[in-house]
Amino acid sequence: MRRSSPGSLRRAFQPWNDPNAKPLIEFRGVTKRFGSVTAVSEVSLSLYRREFFALLGPSGCGKTTLMRMLAGFEQPDAGEILLDGVDITAVPPHLRPVNMMFQSYALFPHLSVADNIAYGLKREGLPRAEIARRVAEMLALVKLDGLGKRRPDQLSGGQRQRVALARALAKRPKLLLLDEPMAALDRKLREATQFELMDLQSELGTTFMVVTHDQDEAMTMADRMAVMDHGGLVQIGPPDVIYEAPVNRYVAEFVGDINVLEGKVVAVEGDLVRIETALAGMVELDEEAPALSIGAAVLVGLRPEKIDLSHDEPAQSFNKVAGEIWDIGYLGDVTMIQVMVGGDSGRLIKVALTNRTRRAARPFAWEDRVWLSWDIEAGLVLPR
Amino acid sequence: MKRLGPGLILALVVGFAFLYLPILALVAYSFNASRLVTVWGGFSTHWYGALLSNQPLLDAAWLSLRLAFVSATLATGLGALAALALARHGRFRGRLLFSGMVLAPLVMPEVITGLSLLLLFVAVDVERGFWTVTIAHATFSLGFACIVVQARLAGFDRSLEEAARDLGATPLVTFWTVTLPLIWPAVAAAWMLAFTLSLDDLVIASFTTGPGATTLPMRLYSAIRLGVSPEINAACTLMIGAVALAVIAASLLLKRGQAVGG
Numbered sequence: 001m002r003r004s005s006p007g008s009l010r011r012a013f014q015p016w017n018d019p020n021a022k023p024l025i026e027f028r029g030v031t032k033r034f035g036s037v038t039a040v041s042e043v044s045l046s047l048y049r050r051e052f053f054a055l056l057g058p059s060g061c062g063k064t065t066l067m068r069m070l071a072g073f074e075q076p077d078a079g080e081i082l083l084d085g086v087d088i089t090a091v092p093p094h095l096r097p098v099n100m101m102f103q104s105y106a107l108f109p110h111l112s113v114a115d116n117i118a119y120g121l122k123r124e125g126l127p128r129a130e131i132a133r134r135v136a137e138m139l140a141l142v143k144l145d146g147l148g149k150r151r152p153d154q155l156s157g158g159q160r161q162r163v164a165l166a167r168a169l170a171k172r173p174k175l176l177l178l179d180e181p182m183a184a185l186d187r188k189l190r191e192a193t194q195f196e197l198m199d200l201q202s203e204l205g206t207t208f209m210v211v212t213h214d215q216d217e218a219m220t221m222a223d224r225m226a227v228m229d230h231g232g233l234v235q236i237g238p239p240d241v242i243y244e245a246p247v248n249r250y251v252a253e254f255v256g257d258i259n260v261l262e263g264k265v266v267a268v269e270g271d272l273v274r275i276e277t278a279l280a281g282m283v284e285l286d287e288e289a290p291a292l293s294i295g296a297a298v299l300v301g302l303r304p305e306k307i308d309l310s311h312d313e314p315a316q317s318f319n320k321v322a323g324e325i326w327d328i329g330y331l332g333d334v335t336m337i338q339v340m341v342g343g344d345s346g347r348l349i350k351v352a353l354t355n356r357t358r359r360a361a362r363p364f365a366w367e368d369r370v371w372l373s374w375d376i377e378a379g380l381v382l383p384r
Numbered sequence: 385m386k387r388l389g390p391g392l393i394l395a396l397v398v399g400f401a402f403l404y405l406p407i408l409a410l411v412a413y414s415f416n417a418s419r420l421v422t423v424w425g426g427f428s429t430h431w432y433g434a435l436l437s438n439q440p441l442l443d444a445a446w447l448s449l450r451l452a453f454v455s456a457t458l459a460t461g462l463g464a465l466a467a468l469a470l471a472r473h474g475r476f477r478g479r480l481l482f483s484g485m486v487l488a489p490l491v492m493p494e495v496i497t498g499l500s501l502l503l504l505f506v507a508v509d510v511e512r513g514f515w516t517v518t519i520a521h522a523t524f525s526l527g528f529a530c531i532v533v534q535a536r537l538a539g540f541d542r543s544l545e546e547a548a549r550d551l552g553a554t555p556l557v558t559f560w561t562v563t564l565p566l567i568w569p570a571v572a573a574a575w576m577l578a579f580t581l582s583l584d585d586l587v588i589a590s591f592t593t594g595p596g597a598t599t600l601p602m603r604l605y606s607a608i609r610l611g612v613s614p615e616i617n618a619a620c621t622l623m624i625g626a627v628a629l630a631v632i633a634a635s636l637l638l639k640r641g642q643a644v645g646g
C-alpha cells in the first residue's frame with residue numbers, strides 16, 4: 001500500500017503550527033537529576049499524533065533520559081508528562097500505551113521470534129488465535145515471514161532489528177520510542193532501513209520518537225527534530241529549518257558543517273544586513289525580519305556547499321575573499337576543499353564542490369590561489 | 385596445543401596422585417572380599433550387599449538426602465534473592481555490609497558456625513533434630529548459592545527486563561518469564577552445590593543435631609571409631625559417586641547457560 005509520494009503528504013503535515021491541534025505527548029517543565037548531575041532540565045515539549053519526531057544530540061546530552069522518562073523507566077524530579085491530556089508521570093512502564101525499541105534490541109534469547117513478538121500480546125491476555133494472527137501480521141509487516149520459529153541468535157543483525165520493531169509495534173502503541181535504532185547496522189542497510197521505517201510509520205500512522213546522535217538519520221526521517229545540549233532543548237523544528245536557520249552556533253555546528261566568521265553589524269536595510277568581518281571583509285546577506293542593531297557583534301555562518309570557488313576574482317564587490325588551497329578531500333559525490341584565508345596564520349574555510357562529471361580534469365589543485373564567493377542568500381547570522 | 389615438558393608432567397602426576405590416590409584406594413578396597421581392610425582378599429561386591437541390610441546406615445542416608453534436599457532448596461531460594469538484591473539495586477545503603485554478611489559463612493571456620501548455631505538453638509530452646517540441621521546447612525550454603533547466581537546476573541542485560549516491563553509485564557511476571565528462565569542454569573547449579581555441601585557436612589551437623597537425627601557422615605564417622613570395615617568403604621564409594629555426579633551436572637549446567645544466555 002505504498003503511496004506514490006509520501007513526501008507530498010509530509011509537507012502538508014504541520015500540526016505544530018495549528019493552534020487548535022491537541023498534542024499527543026506533552027512534557028511540562030520536566031527535570032531529572034542523577035545525584036548532582038542534571039540530566040534533563042526544565043524541558044517542555046509537545047509531540048503530535050502521527051508525527052515522526054527525532055531527538056538529536058551528542059552522548060550525555062540527556063536525550064536518552066528524556067525518552068526513558070516517557071517509557072516510565074525514570075521518574076522526573078519535577079514537572080509532568082501528559083499523554084492525551086492525562087498525566088502519566090506516576091504510571092508504571094507496564095501500564096503505559098507506549099512501546100520502545102531498545103538500542104541493543106533486547107530480544108529475549110530463550111524465546112523464538114514469534115514468541116518474542118507475542119510476548120506483549122500475551123500480557124494483554126488476548127485469545128490465542130488473535131495472538132497468532134497478529135504475530136503473522138507483524139512478521140509480514142517487517143518482511144520476516146517464515147522466520148517465526150527461529151531463535152534470535154540465528155538471525156542477522158538487520159533481521160534482529162526487524163524483530164525488535166515488530167515486537168514493539170505488535171501492541172499497537174500510541175507512541176513508539178526508538179533508541180538509536182540504526183546504531184548497530186552498516187551504512188547501506190541503515191539507509192534502506194531509514195526509508196522503510198518512514199514508509200511503515202506513514203502506513204501505520206503511529207507516532208514515532210527516535211533518539212539518535214546521527215544527524216543524517218534524524219534529518220532523513222523526522223518531520224520535526226529537537227537538538228539537545230546539556231539537558232535542555234536548544235531548538236525544535238523541521239530539519240530544513242534547523243539546518244538553514246539554526247538559532248545559535250551550537251546547533252549550526254552540530255547539524256552539518258559550517259564556517260563561522262566573527263563580525264559586526266554595520267547596516268540593516270529591510271531584510272538586507274551588512275556585516276563587517278575581520279576575515280572576509282564586508283558580508284551582505286538576506287535575513288527575514290532581522291532583529292539586529294547597528295554595531296552588534298555577531299557571527300556569520302556559511303555552509304560549505306553554499307560557497308563557490310574560482311580562479312578569477314568574481315565581479316561582485318562583496319561576499320568574496322581570496323585564499324590558498326590547503327587540502328582537498330575527494331569523497332566521491334562531493335569534494336571537500338579547505339582554503340586558507342588571511343595568510344598562513346589565517347583560518348581554514350571549508351568548501352564543498354559537487355562532482356557533476358566523471359573524468360573532467362579536477363579544476364583545482366593544492367596551493368592554487370583561489371577566490372571564494374557566495375550569494376546574499378547563503379550566509380546566516382548567529383548570535384555571538 | 386602446547387606440549388608439556390617431562391618435568392611438568394611429573395609434577396602433574398604427583399599432584400593428582402596426592403589428591404586422588406587415597407580415594408582410589410578407598411574405592412578399590414570397597415570391592416575387597418576380605419574383612420580386613422588392609423589385606424586384599426580378591427574381588428567381591430559382598431560389602432555393597434551388606435550395606436543394603438544395614439538399616440541404621442540406610443536410615444542415615446535417607447535422612448541426609450531429605451535434609452540436603454530441603455536445605456539446598458532453602459539456601460538457593462534465599463541465596464538467589466540476595467544475589468538479585470546485590471546485582472540489581474546498585475549501591476544501596478549498607479551494600480558492603482550486606483554482601484559481607486551473606487558471604488561470611490564461606491570463610492567462617494565450621495566449628496564456629498556450628499557452635500554458634502548450637503548456642504542459638506539452645507538459647508531459644510528448640511528441639512534439635514532434622515530442622516535444626518536443615519537450617520544450619522541452609523545458613524552456610526546460602527553464601528555459595530548467592531555467589532553462583534550473582535556471577536550469572538553480572539552478565540545479564542538489564543534491558544531485557546525493561547523490555548518485558550515495556551511490553552506490559554508486571555515486575556513479578558517479568559521475573560518469572562524473563563529473569564528466571566535466563567538465570568535458571570545458575571540457580572540449578574547453585575542448588576546442586578548446596579545439596580552436595582549438605583550431604584558432605586559432618587562438623588556443623590554434629591553440633592546442631594539432636595537424638596534421632598543422625599546424618600550419613602555422622603553415622604560413618606561413628607562407625608569408623610569402632611574400626612574401619614569394608615562396608616564403610618562401600619558406603620563412601622557410593623557417596624563419592626553421587627557427589628561427583630552432582631558436581632559434574634552443576635558445571636555442565638553453568639556452561640550450557642553461558643552458551644545460551646550469552
